[in-house]
C-alpha cells in the first residue's frame with residue numbers, strides 16, 4: 001500500500017503515478033512539478049528563507065512574528081453524520097491559539113450530536129486543541145513550517161522562471 005506524495009493520504013484503489021511518485025488523484029498529481037521543484041531547494045537557501053520569514057509579520061494580524069504552522073481541529077455532527085478535519089495555518093502563536101480555542105469551543109458545541117462518531121471524536125478534537133493551546137511556542141521552525149517555505153520557494157521559482165526576481169513571503173493558505 002502506498003501513500004500520496006502530496007497529501008499523505010493512503011491510496012487504497014486507483015491513484016495516479018507521475019515519474020514513479022504516487023498520488024491519490026488528479027488534484028494531487030497536478031502538484032507534481034511543484035513538489036519536484038520543492039525537493040530541489042538547496043538546504044542553505046531553505047534555511048535562509050526559513051529564518052527570514054519566520055520573524056516576519058503574521059499574515060493574519062500583521063503583528064511581528066515569529067510565525068509558524070499552527071494546527072487546529074474541528075468536528076461537527078448531525079445525527080448519523082459526523083465530519084472532522086484538521087486545518088494548518090501559517091500565523092503567529094497568538095493567532096494560532098485563538099484558532100485552537102475557537103475550534104475547541106466549536107467542537108464542544110457541535111461535535112457531540114452524532115452517534116457513534118460524534119461521541120468518540122469530540123473529546124479527541126477538544127483535547128488536541130487544548131494541548132495546542134498549552135504547548136509552548138516552538139523555539140525553532142517546525143518541519144511543517146519548513147515544508148511551507150520549501151513549497152513557497154518552489155512556487156516563486158515556477159512563477160519567476162526566466163527572471164531573477166526575489167522571492168516573496170508565504171501567502172495565506
Ligand SMILES: [Zn+2]
Pocket residue numbers: 004005006007008009023024025028
Ligand atoms: Zn493526495
Ligand SMILES: [Zn+2]
Pocket residue numbers: 058059060061062063091092093094095096
Ligand atoms: Zn497573528
